[in-house]
Amino acid sequence: MIEEKFDFTASLKKKLLITGLVGVVLFVVGVIAVMxxxxxxxxxHGAAAAGHAAEGAGHGAGGEHGGSWITRVYANLxxxxxxxxxxxxxxxxFVAVQYVAQAGWSAPIKRIPLAFGxxxxxxxxxxxxxxxxxxxxxxxxxxxxxxxxxxxxxxAIIAGKKAYLNTPFYLARMVIxxxxxxxxxxxxxxxxxxxxxxxxxxxxxxxxxxxAGFIVVFAVTSSMAAWxxxxxxxxxxxxxxxxxxxxxxxFVTGLAAITLITVYLKEGGYLSIVxxxxxxxxxxFVFAFxxxxxxxxxxQYLLIYYxxxxxxxxxxxxxxxxxxxxxxxxxxxxMNFFFPFLALMTRxxxxxxxxxxIVCPVVMIGHWLDFYLMVTPGTLKESGGFGFxxxxxxxxxxxxxxxxxxxxxxxxxxxxxxxxxxxxSMHHHI
Amino acid sequence: xxxxxxxxxxxxxxxxxxxxAVKNVRSAGVKIHEVFSPYPVHGLDDALGYKxxxxxxxxxxxxxxxxxxxxxxxxxxxxxxxxxxIGGKNYASVTxxxxxxxxxxxxxxxxxxxxxxxxxxxxxxxxxxxxxIRSTDDKHVMVVDLxxxxxxxxxxxxVLNNSGASEVNPKQFDDx
Numbered sequence: 001m002i003e004e005k006f007d008f009t010a011s012l013k014k015k016l017l018i019t020g021l022v023g024v025v026l027f028v029v030g031v032i033a034v035m036x037x038x039x040x041x042x043x044x045h046g047a048a049a050a051g052h053a054a055e056g057a058g059h060g061a062g063g064e065h066g067g068s069w070i071t072r073v074y075a076n077l078x079x080x081x082x083x084x085x086x087x088x089x090x091x092x093x094f095v096a097v098q099y100v101a102q103a104g105w106s107a108p109i110k111r112i113p114l115a116f117g118x119x120x121x122x123x124x125x126x127x128x129x130x131x132x133x134x135x136x137x138x139x140x141x142x143x144x145x146x147x148x149x150x151x152x153x154x155x156a157i158i159a160g161k162k163a164y165l166n167t168p169f170y171l172a173r174m175v176i177x178x179x180x181x182x183x184x185x186x187x188x189x190x191x192x193x194x195x196x197x198x199x200x201x202x203x204x205x206x207x208x209x210x211x212a213g214f215i216v217v218f219a220v221t222s223s224m225a226a227w228x229x230x231x232x233x234x235x236x237x238x239x240x241x242x243x244x245x246x247x248x249x250x251f252v253t254g255l256a257a258i259t260l261i262t263v264y265l266k267e268g269g270y271l272s273i274v275x276x277x278x279x280x281x282x283x284x285f286v287f288a289f290x291x292x293x294x295x296x297x298x299x300q301y302l303l304i305y306y307x308x309x310x311x312x313x314x315x316x317x318x319x320x321x322x323x324x325x326x327x328x329x330x331x332x333x334x335m336n337f338f339f340p341f342l343a344l345m346t347r348x349x350x351x352x353x354x355x356x357x358i359v360c361p362v363v364m365i366g367h368w369l370d371f372y373l374m375v376t377p378g379t380l381k382e383s384g385g386f387g388f389x390x391x392x393x394x395x396x397x398x399x400x401x402x403x404x405x406x407x408x409x410x411x412x413x414x415x416x417x418x419x420x421x422x423x424x425s426m427h428h429h430i
Numbered sequence: 431x432x433x434x435x436x437x438x439x440x441x442x443x444x445x446x447x448x449x450x451a452v453k454n455v456r457s458a459g460v461k462i463h464e465v466f467s468p469y470p471v472h473g474l475d476d477a478l479g480y481k482x483x484x485x486x487x488x489x490x491x492x493x494x495x496x497x498x499x500x501x502x503x504x505x506x507x508x509x510x511x512x513x514x515x516i517g518g519k520n521y522a523s524v525t526x527x528x529x530x531x532x533x534x535x536x537x538x539x540x541x542x543x544x545x546x547x548x549x550x551x552x553x554x555x556x557x558x559x560x561x562x563i564r565s566t567d568d569k570h571v572m573v574v575d576l577x578x579x580x581x582x583x584x585x586x587x588x589v590l591n592n593s594g595a596s597e598v599n600p601k602q603f604d605d606x
Contacts, residue, residue: 298527298528301524302524302525302527302528305519305523305524305525306517306519306525308517308518345490346486347482347486429472
C-alpha cells in the first residue's frame with residue numbers, strides 16, 4: 001500500500017487566509033456597529049471608526065454603553081475558545097474511544113481526530129490569557145466585594161462557594177486540565193507514530209491502556225471544566241446536568257468536524273481506503289449523539305421546569321423571557337436535534353456525502369449557538385446581541401483552528417500503515 | 431414462499447465455496463429459491479442479489495404511530511377528558527416528552543420485531559418447511575425450486591455439482 005500524506009497546498013492556505021481576512025473585516029465592522037449603536041452621541045464622528053476602536057477600551061470604562069462592546073468581545077472570545085478547545089479535546093477523546101473499544105473500522109481515519117489535539121496547547125494559552133484579561137468582566141464571582149461580610153454587595157451564596165470558586169484554585173485547575181489533556185495527547189500521538197516506523201502490535205496494545213487512562217481523566221476533567229468555564233458564569237444557578245450537557249455539545253461538534261474533514265479529504269483524493277461504509281459509521285455517530293444531546297437537553301430542562309425552584313429556573317427565564325435569546329433557544333433545538341434527526345435517519349443519507357456536507361455544518365453552527373446561549377445571557381445580560389462581531393470572530397477562530405490542524409495533519413502520514421486493524425477496516429462492510 | 435413442491439438441494443461444506451457457488455449458479459441461469467446456513471454468511475445477500483430490507487420503513491411507521499398515540503393519549507387524558515393542573519403547569523407541555531419518547535421506541539421496536547417475524551415466515555403459527563436439518567448444524571444448503579425454473583432437473587444437478595456442492599439431494603413436499 002502506498003503511503004498517503006496530506007498536502008497542505010499553497011492554494012488551500014490562501015483560501016483559508018482570505019476567509020480569515022473576511023472574518024477580520026466582519027469582526028471590525030461588527031465592533032464598529034456595536035460601538036455606534038451603543039453611544040448615540042458619538043454617531044457624528046463614528047467615521048473615524050478604526051482608530052476610535054483602539055481608544056474604546058479606555059474610553060468605555062466611563063460610560064455604560066461604551067463598556068458593552070468590549071465585554072461583548074470578551075464574551076465571544078470565551079465562547080469560541082471554549083467551543084474549539086472542546087473540539088480539540090474531543091478529537092483526542094475519539095481516538096481514545098476507538099482504541100479502548102478496539103474498533104477496527106476507524107483505523108484509517110484516526111489521524112484526523114488526532115490532529116485536532118494540536119489545538120490543545122493554543123487553546124490552553126488562549127484560555128489563560130482571555131481569563132486573565134476578561135475574567136473579571138465575564139465572571140461575577142470574581143468580584144472581591146461579594147465576599148466582604150457585612151459589605152453592601154455581600155453574597156452569602158457565592159461566599160459559600162469560595163472554597164472551590166477562587167481565582168488561584170480556578171487557574172490551577174485550568175492549567176491542570178490542559179496539561180493533562182496535552183500530555184495524554186502527546187503520549188497517544190507518540191505511540192501512534194512509533195507504530196508507523198516499527199510496526200509491531202506492541203504499540204497498539206499499549207495505546208489501549210493509555211486510552212483507557214485518558215478516558216478516566218477525561219470523564220472527570222471535562223465535567224469539571226464545564227463547571228468552571230460554563231456553569232460558574234451563572235454563579236447562583238446550579239445544574240447537575242451541565243457536565244454532560246457541555247460534553248454532549250462538544251462531542252457532536254467534534255464528530256461533525258471529523259466527518260466533514262474526512263469527507264473533504266476523501267473528495268480531495270486522499271484516504272483511498274475510506275468508502276461509504278466508513279462514512280456511514282461516522283454519520284451514525286453524528287446522528288446518535290445529536291439524539292444524545294437532545295436527551296441531555298430534556299433531562300436538564302424537564303426537571304428544572306417541573307420543580308420550578310426559582311434559583312434553578314432563573315437560567316431558563318433569562319433565555320425564554322428575552323426577545324434576544326428566545327429565538328436562539330428554539331433555533332438551537334431545531335438545528336441540533338430535529339434537523340439532524342430527520343435528515344440523517346435513513347441509511348442512504350448517512351452514506352451520501354451530499355447529506356453529510358449539509359448536516360455536519362448545520363450541527364456545528366447549531367452547537368456554536370448552543371455555547372452562545374450558555375455564555376451570553378449570563379455575561380452580557382440583555383446587552384448581548386448577534387451580528388457581524390459574532391460571525392467574524394467565529395470565522396477567525398475556525399480558520400485558525402483549521403490552519404493548525406491541517407498543518408499538523410500534513411506533517412504525518414495520513415493513514416497508519418501498520419495499524420493492526422487496517423486490513424479489517426478495508427473490508428469494512430455494513 | 432411456499433409455492434413449489436419439488437426442490438433440489440445443493441449441500442456445501444464451506445462458506446467461501448458457497449459464495450462462489452451462488453454466483454456461478456445464478457450466472458448459469460438457475461434461479462435460487464433460498465439458501466440456509468448455520469450462521470450469517472457475510473456478503474450472501476449481495477451474492478443472491480437481494481434488495482435491501484424495507485424493515486426500517488416499517489420501524490419508522492410504527493415509531494411515528496407511537497408518537498401520535500402517546501400525544502393523543504396524554505392530550506386526551508390530561509387536557510380534555512379530565513384537565514389536570516400539576517404544579518401550575520400547562521396541560522400540554524414538555525412533560526409529555528418522556529412518555530412520547532418511550533411509546534415511540536416501544537412501538538417502533540415491537541412493530542419491527544413483529545414485521546420481521548411475519549415476513550420471515552417465523553410467526554408463531556407458521557409451519558416452516560425444513561429442507562435439510564443439517565443447515566442448523568454445519569452445512570450450507572442451497573435450495574432450488576424446480577417449478578420456478580425452466581432449466582431441467584438434470585441440468586440443475588450438473589450445475590450444482592460443478593459449483594462445488596458436496597451432495598445434491600431432491601426434496602419433495604406433499605403439504606399445501
